[in-house]
Amino acid sequence: MNAALLSLQEVCFRYPDARTPALEGVTFDVRPGTVNAILGANGAGKSTLLHLMLGRYTPQRGQILLQDRPLRAHSRRTLSRTLGLVPQREHVPFDYRVLEYVLLGRTPHLGFLATPKRADLHAAWDALRQLGLESLWDRPVTTLSGGEHQLALVARALAQSPQILLLDEPTSHLDLANKKRVLEIMRALADRQMTVIYTTHDPESASAIADNVILMREGRVLRHGPLGEIFNAENLSETYGTLLDVAQIDGQKVILLNLKHDAPQI
Amino acid sequence: MLLILAVLLGLGASLFIGRYPAPFWMPPSSLRTDALAHQLVFNLRLPRILAAFLLGASLAASGLVMQMLFRNPLVEPGFLGVSQGAAFGAALCILFIGVSPLWIQASAAFFALLGLLFSYTLAEHLRYGGWVLRMVLAGIAVSALFASGVGLLEYLADPLTQLPEITFWLLGGLWGTRWQNLLSILPVVLPALAALFLARWRLNVLSLADETAFSLGTAPARERTLLLVLSVAATASVISIAGMVGWVGLIVPHVSRRLFSANTQHALPAAMLLGGLFTLLCDDLARTLMAGEIPLGIITSLIGALIFAILMTTQRLGMSR
Numbered sequence: 001m002n003a004a005l006l007s008l009q010e011v012c013f014r015y016p017d018a019r020t021p022a023l024e025g026v027t028f029d030v031r032p033g034t035v036n037a038i039l040g041a042n043g044a045g046k047s048t049l050l051h052l053m054l055g056r057y058t059p060q061r062g063q064i065l066l067q068d069r070p071l072r073a074h075s076r077r078t079l080s081r082t083l084g085l086v087p088q089r090e091h092v093p094f095d096y097r098v099l100e101y102v103l104l105g106r107t108p109h110l111g112f113l114a115t116p117k118r119a120d121l122h123a124a125w126d127a128l129r130q131l132g133l134e135s136l137w138d139r140p141v142t143t144l145s146g147g148e149h150q151l152a153l154v155a156r157a158l159a160q161s162p163q164i165l166l167l168d169e170p171t172s173h174l175d176l177a178n179k180k181r182v183l184e185i186m187r188a189l190a191d192r193q194m195t196v197i198y199t200t201h202d203p204e205s206a207s208a209i210a211d212n213v214i215l216m217r218e219g220r221v222l223r224h225g226p227l228g229e230i231f232n233a234e235n236l237s238e239t240y241g242t243l244l245d246v247a248q249i250d251g252q253k254v255i256l257l258n259l260k261h262d263a264p265q266i
Numbered sequence: 267m268l269l270i271l272a273v274l275l276g277l278g279a280s281l282f283i284g285r286y287p288a289p290f291w292m293p294p295s296s297l298r299t300d301a302l303a304h305q306l307v308f309n310l311r312l313p314r315i316l317a318a319f320l321l322g323a324s325l326a327a328s329g330l331v332m333q334m335l336f337r338n339p340l341v342e343p344g345f346l347g348v349s350q351g352a353a354f355g356a357a358l359c360i361l362f363i364g365v366s367p368l369w370i371q372a373s374a375a376f377f378a379l380l381g382l383l384f385s386y387t388l389a390e391h392l393r394y395g396g397w398v399l400r401m402v403l404a405g406i407a408v409s410a411l412f413a414s415g416v417g418l419l420e421y422l423a424d425p426l427t428q429l430p431e432i433t434f435w436l437l438g439g440l441w442g443t444r445w446q447n448l449l450s451i452l453p454v455v456l457p458a459l460a461a462l463f464l465a466r467w468r469l470n471v472l473s474l475a476d477e478t479a480f481s482l483g484t485a486p487a488r489e490r491t492l493l494l495v496l497s498v499a500a501t502a503s504v505i506s507i508a509g510m511v512g513w514v515g516l517i518v519p520h521v522s523r524r525l526f527s528a529n530t531q532h533a534l535p536a537a538m539l540l541g542g543l544f545t546l547l548c549d550d551l552a553r554t555l556m557a558g559e560i561p562l563g564i565i566t567s568l569i570g571a572l573i574f575a576i577l578m579t580t581q582r583l584g585m586s587r
Contacts, residue, residue, distance in 0.1 A: 076483055087478050
């Protein structure tokens with residue numbers, strides 16, 4: 001069994017103006033080369049958790065260890081070379097071309113006032129090719145479809161050549177074909193030793209590719225562990241606060257809305 | 267490359283454009299034969315031409331930088347209270363100290379920076395919205411405050427002596443520019459422009475959302491503030507000698523992005539050159555077309571607004587809503 005790449009220990013976090021904490025006592029480990037889904041209803045604290053792992057917020061109590069050292073002990077440059085972020089949705093005010101957009105991912109590898117070199121261009125091309133976006137390279141980002149934009153965001157994070165890829169709701173606004181494509185890519189990246197951590201409120205996106213699942217509700221981790229052990233009707237019903245069933249079809253777990261027992265009386 | 271050539275050509279030709287000895291064009295040979303022409307070219311036209319170029323380059327560069335930093339293609343360099351602050355400073359000086367150009371310049375620069383300081387302090391205390399929204403809101407409020415102050419001063423001004431001075435200053439122009447004015451702003455403008463130029467790739471990253479900019483290794487708030495101060499310093503300096511010259515900072519960045527690339531790495535140097543060239547040519551028109559001087563701000567606004575309208579109706583603005 002591998003040692004943890006990223007380790008959260010009793011992490012508590014409260015936003016400056018908030019009365020209640022956003023996260024309380026969050027503890028789990030992430031091992032290298034695995035796909036980890038943070039699953040929970042909207043407002044459960046999933047995105048906050050992602051930003052804490054990114055180092056953007058600092059927990060008030062507890063700690064987050066990256067390769068056995070607290071996040072704060074790493075330099076900003078090291079962090080940005082280790083952790084790549086795919087944001088949920090990005091409004092791009094200017095008409096960057098896809099290649100330039102992906103090239104922005106090379107910034108952590110550039111000097112403070114440097115401009116990209118030939119090697120950076122190659123890295124950006126590689127990232128585009130991995131995701132099958134070469135043909136779009138000179139399209140303005142603003143003209144991409146939702147699925148293509150999502151892939152361009154992944155490509156930009158790959159150009160960063162991180163060890164850990166953090167994705168915030170990567171599939172939430174995609175149609176089925178694009179959702180499948182993005183999930184396949186995430187799985188393929190993990191099979192090539194990338195560590196993938198993503199948030200989702202969609203159990204299907206978790207059960208399709210995740211090795212480990214972290215179930216969250218109201219800022220706490222309810223359960224965490226391998227998909228096979230955790231992903232059952234009882235745990236999911238508790239996570240979402242409503243009755244759910246889980247069925248197994250061809251080895252894949254499928255969630256069913258249980259409408260028989262708790263239908264409101266009208 | 268072509269652009270640099272065009273700029274050099276424009277700078278050179280402008281030396282010989284003017285209303286002396288005859289309207290529009292002075293043959294280069296008269297530099298040797300006519301002592302007055304020699305005087306005029308080197309003591310009046312040359313500093314003015316350089317100032318026009320610097321003015322345009324600074325406004326365009328600051329406009330582009332602010333559009334990137336605020337992630338909004340409709341921002342221009344004078345907002346954040348800078349332009350109105352400068353106008354207030356100039357009007358105040360005309361009213362209470364006199365029309366000495368250097369005093370007006372100092373007062374305008376001082377109040378321009380004060381405007382920025384007010385906006386920034388106000389933005390810090392707003393309890394609403396993210397960094398960008400707070401700065402925009404604060405800028406609007408402070409600008410309105412100074413604008414009303416300018417209105418009050420205009421009302422108080424002597425309509426025969428002081429009001430025309432104020433009006434002329436508000437319309438913008440470079441007729442009073444001498445070597446001493448130009449030299450007094452160089453120590454601020456040149457380093458600021460150089461620093462912005464060096465940060466041209468960084469600006470791309472800072473135009474993205476906070477979380478992305480952070481994940482790419484930048485310190486978004488701190489770096490944005492630094493670049494903002496640099497571009498405001500450049501703007502305040504050039505406004506202080508030229509008055510309110512509108513539209514250059516808004517329209518040139520758009521044209522530059524359209525012609526070159528949204529990538530600031532290319533768009534920023536292009537905007538500096540284009541802005542300089544545009545303002546230079548406008549200033550040539552301002553001092554040549556009529557026997558009297560046409561305020562530069564009127565010409566840049568006229569041409570700038572025309573270009574803007576054409577861009578808006580013919581193509582996408584290089585932005586998405």
